[in-house]
Amino acid sequence: MWISDFAIRRPIITITAMLALVAFGLAALANLQVDEFPDLDQPVVMVQIAYPGASPDAVERELVEPIEEAIFALSGVERGKTTSNAVDGFAQFVITFAFTKPVAEASQDVRDAISTIRGDLPTEIEEPVITRFDWSDQPIVSLTVSSNTVDPRGLTTITDPGIVSSLRSVPGVAQASVVGASYPEMTVQLRPDAMQAAGVGIEEIARAVGTQNLAAPVGRLNGAQEERAIRLKGRIEGPDGFRQLVVAQRGGAIIRLGDVADVFAGVEESRTASSYNGVRAVGINIIKAKGYSTNEVVFKLRDEIARLQATMPQGTKLTIVKDAGIRVTGSVNHVKTTLLEGAALTILVVFLFLNSWRSTVITGLALPVSVLAGFIGVWAFGFTLNSMSLLGLSLAIGILIDDAIVVRENIVRHVGMGKDHYTAAQEGTAEIGLAVAATTFSIIAVFVPIAFVTGQSGQWLKPFALSISGAVVASLFVSFSLDPMLSAYWPDPHREEHEKSWLTKLLDRFDRWFQRMTDRYARVVAWALDHRWSMVGLALASFAGAIMLQGAYGGAGFVPLSDRAEIEVIVEAPASSNLEYTMERTEAVAAIARRHPEVLYTYVSAGTPLPMRTPGVDQSHIYMKLSPAADRKISASELGVQLRKEMQAVGGVNVSVFSGGFGGAFKELQLQLRGPDAGTLAQLGEEVLAVARTVPGAVDVSLSARGPRDELTVEVDRSLAGALGLTVGQVGQAMRVAFAGIDAGDWVDASGKTRDVRLRLAPEARQRAVDLERLPLTVFGTDGSAHVVPLGQVARIGTDRAPAQVDHLDRSRVITLEANTDGRPLSEVTAAMKEKISAITFPPGYVMTEGGWNQEQNDTFTSIFTALGIAVLLMYLILVVQFGSFLDPIAILISLPLSLIGVVIALIVTGDTLNIMSLMGVMLLMGIVAKNSILLIDFAKWAREERGVPVREALIEAGRIRLRPILMTTFALIAGMLPVSIGGTEGADFYAPIGRAVIGGVITSTFLTLLVIPTFYEIIDGLRERSLAFAGRWRTKNGERRTENGERMAESG
Known part of the structure; x- marks a missing residue:
């Protein structure tokens, strides 16, 4: 072969080429970013819109449906993966585009689509928040700030802006969000009895506070040689100033805000909470910026956290509760270790068969050169140094040395035929060359189609496939150049029998x-x-x-179980639960976990958004850090089974345990029930749920719908309200101020920070249905005089039950049945569940399909088997050329x-x-x-x-x-x-x-x-x-x- 002949004739060039491969490989390795998994770059856009005070059905009708109509008119939107959710006062859209759609273009298309219908949406909604959803946007570090000497308000001040501003300045940090903070605000708690006595309605007060507390530039004075800006200083500076604010006049008497409300510098009513080992704390979740290595950012964060820990007040602790850097480093180091161990064992096998340390060295040199050359491919393809790209190189160890083994063995055989080493190297390589090339290209033929698989599975497999392919090509080049060259110039010395060591004699006997x-x-x-x-x-x-x-x-599943020394638990309280109830039940669940010696600590967060879920105070998340696997007698999965049984003793909540180590809070099995009517869908969902819970191996079975739940309805008597000069819109706005609360301007506190002025009824005035009936509304007489009437005089208050959450999939209402598995493969549990559910008669227009991991598994397996079919065809064509x-x-x-x-x-x-x-x-x-x-x-x-x-x-x-x-x-x-x-x-x-x-x-x-x-x-x-x-x-x-x-x-x- 001309390559081997040239390498033998020009040994200096051959050695130089090998050194160049090693040098460039080391340079590529030094410049590779380190992450645990490959990036999944599918363009997914998330839209979140707050609609304060709106019920889920109102959010669905007034926000979800018109926005969905605009979104689905866009090009590239993938069917079956685009979802919408409506909950109390909030709508969330997750729009998945085809992989061919650029992310920036997808985001802009969504922004433009919403802008075109903005005028048709309710005026009360807050500005839509449009972000790119990234599967890698999970916290790389989570911290807690706890103290036995500082109150919650002081703890919040220490955390934000103190700690958070320092962490945000670390290069590579994209976001540092706070959980369970008690931010200062100017709290205005209205007293309905005082308002009724003074004859002042809630909307008058809101208007007065909003128009009398502001500061703004209003123009400038232009002199002959100078100009001066004019600024209105109308911002109220403290609680006393707000109490003196005039809100109305009745019969010549001035009514001030302090007469009808309690005004004080308070804290926001928190919608999130967190704790560390049962002690209330403020949590901080840090997400890295795109394009940065996880380890790179984590190492810098650790240094900054260490500095901050030294500055904490006495009795206050800053604790790292989650550190992705440890997991990433452990995962990457494990693959590196297996690579080295595999190489050592492989070389030992070569020595056993060839019975020559020179032959072993010649053959073994193919490994470091090929692996380092493989890093050049990883860098050239734009991959990170993650577990999949490293795994490809680790698994390729045996393959990389194959070519060198076959070439070297054939050269040794030709030497045994009596040829000199120079001739044996040439003729032995030439004889086996085409076969070795065919085997190498057959391996490449398997992985090249995999690299072009689309979808998430393709993104996952591509680093694995191309890393192996690049290293295999390099090993072929080494086998055809370095091996024959060294075989020609560095032959095995001939030794007489008495000169051989005991090991050589033993290997001779084996030979x-x-x-x-x-x-x-x-x-x-x-x-x-x-x-x-x-x-x-x-x-x-x-x-x-x-x-x-x-x-x-056998069984089939999507991903294997993995013991990562951590367990996650999702706690779902009834839909009408408040934050205090959710935290109380969650702490009871976490306390059960802490009884086990394998659990080092627990970190609880409530009200925070979970992956692909809409946020709510009725759900929480528990993170449990376990002791290292080597120090435990049971695995994380076995402990998860025990915890699942023990946690059922905590009543009033639904508990789901995730111990597999991959997928986080995503359940393995998802079946999607679709249909047009919400009531019928909910009824069918309950039937399906009851049946699914009887399937052996199915655990943590639940529905995505939160509800139904009790709610109060207000039906305005339009004729009576109209006679009093009230509109339905005025009534609704007054109710929103009273019960949802509004930000009625800003206030600058003593530290110079701008805070909100929060206006709403006092907590004790918004607890019962009768409080709703007594809500004072302002009406004006024909003479312009104002007086108040209670809401119950112009509206009928009733009760109803409605879903706490409405989900859409591809513009259709959907309820998702979710479950984990225990003791049976996912494929068996899914088949058994579908068989049992098939006994339920669905009305026309209602269907159940697979989703979640099930759908992802089906798509992935289909893609892989299709790629394998193409690979077999390519292998056949290569062999046709080889054998003629x-x-x-x-x-x-x-x-x-x-x-x-x-x-x-x-x-x-x-x-x-x-x-x-x-x-x-x-x-x-x-x-x-x-x-x-x-x-x-x-x-x-x-x-x-x-x-x-x-x-x-x-x-x-x-x-x-x-x-x-x-x-x-x-x-x-x-x-x-x-x-x-x-x-x-x-x-x-x-x-x-x-x-x-x-x-x-x-x-x-x-x-x-x-x-x-x-x-x-x-x-x-x-x-x-x-x-x-x-x-x-x-x-x-x-x-x-x-x-x-x-x-x-x-x-x-």
Whole structure:
């Protein structure tokens, strides 16, 4: 081959090229950002709109429906993934666009669509908040500020702006949000009895406070040579100033705000709360900016937090409760460790078979050069140094050395034939070169289609696939250049028997034993060729067995369980619950967790937005940090099962436990019930819920809908209200001020910070239905005099039940049935649940479909199997070019399904399921398994074509010659995979199914390939020979007929 010939003739250039690869690889590695997982760059836009005081059905009718109509007219909106939610006073939209849509364009399109209908939306809504939703926008660090000497208000001041402003200044920090803070405000609590006595209505007071507390520039004076700005100083400075504010006059008497309200410098009514180990605290969640490495930002944050901890007042603690840097570092270090361990085990296998430390060094040098060259590919493709790109390189260890093993073994074989090292290096590489190239390109053919898979699965798999592909290409180049060059100039020294060490003699004995096994294997091949139909039956039985075993004992899921030394719990209180009740119940749940010695601490946050959920004070989140896995007697999953049972004792809430370590607060199973009528949908949802809870293996079963719940309704008597000069809009605005509260201007506190002026009824005046009836409304007589009437005089107060949350999917109402699994694979639980639900008769227009992880699993598996189909086609075309035959590659492709029986057995024995990780192992297998068959068939064809050996003898000789490189590469591959498959550290079990699937598949496929592939090749060759013979006879017969016809025509002429 010209590459190896050039490398041998120009060793300096070869060495320089290798050093360049190493140098550029190290430079690329130094410049790679470090993250735990790949970035998922699908354009997803989130829109949040506050509509204070509006009920969920009002939010749905007045906000959700018109905005959905505008959004779904945009190009690129993906169906089945665009959702809307309406809750009390709030609407949330999650709009998913196709991956081809640029994020900036998607955000602008949504902003423009909402702007075009802004005039048709209620005037009371707050300005829409449009942000890009990113799956990676999860807190990288969470902190708590707690104290036994400082009150909540003082704790808030220490936190924000004190701590928060320092953290926001750290490079790479995009957001630092506060949970459970008590921010100062000017609190104006209206007293209805005093308002009634004074004859002042609530809307008069709101108008007076809003118009008499302001400061603004109002123009300028232009002099002859100067100009001066004019500023109105109308801002009220303190509580006393607000109390003296005139709100109305009645009968010549002045009524001041202090006469009808309690005014004081208070704190906001918090809608969030947090605690650390049961002690109320202020929480801080930090999100990194796009384009920054997680570790890079976390390291800087740790330094800043350490500085801040030293400045805390006595009795006040600043505690890190979540640190993604620890997890990222642990995950990346684990993959690095498995890479090094796999390399060491692989090199040990090479030494065992080649019995030469020089051969081992020559072969082993392919690993560091190829891996470092792989980092160049990771950098060039724009990936981060994450667990998937590193995992690709780690799993490729056995593959990267394969080419070097095969090349070096063949060179050693040629040396054994009596050739000098220079000639052996040239001819040995040339002889095996095309086969090695075919095996390498077959592996690349498997992963290139995976790299072009669209959707989230494609984004996830791309770093894995392209990292392996880049490193494999580099290993091929090294095997064709560095290996033959070193083999030519650095030969093994010849040693007499007495000069050999005990280890060398031991390996010599192993080599002689292996040679005897090779001869025996040649006889086994001969036997297999004599019983070829038995071998065909064995191949079919293995394939059928794999299918039956998977169906009977295997299971399928989306992602494997992983012990990451943490458990998360979602607590959902009844829809009408307030923040205090939610926190009281949540603390009871957290206290149960802290009884277990495995739980180091708990961090509770309530009222904060959870991933893909609308925020509400009726839901909370508990984060539990566990002791390291090595220090625990039970796994996180086992502890989660115990906690789930114990937490059921806490009444009044629904508790969901997430211990799998991946997916956070997303439940594994989601079935979506759609239909037009909210009432019917809710009724069907309850029926489905009752049935789903009876399915074995389904736990944490719940509905996405929060409700139904009790509510008060106000129906204005339009004729009576109109006679008094009141409109429905005035009544609604007064009610919103009274019960939802409004910001009636600003106030500058003593520290110089601008605070809100909050106007609403006193807490004791908004607790009962009768308080609603007594709400004072201002009416004016014909003479212009003002007096008040209670709301109950112009409206009828009633009660009703309505959903606390209304969900939409693709503009249709939807209720999602959610569940986790315990003790059964996701596929089994889903099938059992769908079977039971099918017994329920749905009215026309109501359907149930899969969503969530189920839908993602189906989409991912479909994408992977489609890519594998394309990969097999590409492999076939590569082999057609390699062998110059359309039939011979079929014998090689038959080896692919032979690995499946080993995969299934390995997954069943280890308790794993067929998930995205084990499927990645199957992908890897497709290229590996073909390699052994290529080595066998390539030599058999060479023996037939170059030496004229009959097919049977050629296959037997191919088995004898190629057995050593096949077993060397197989054992090297298994050795390289062992560290990944064993795991052993936190989170490592997430990746273990890949290694287990590959090892199981390689073992069975190697055994079956060595027996079955020669048989199939002989069968195919026999069919080809018979076809050619038949075609020859047919052409001869037709030629004779044409000759006879020509003679007859000549005679007749």
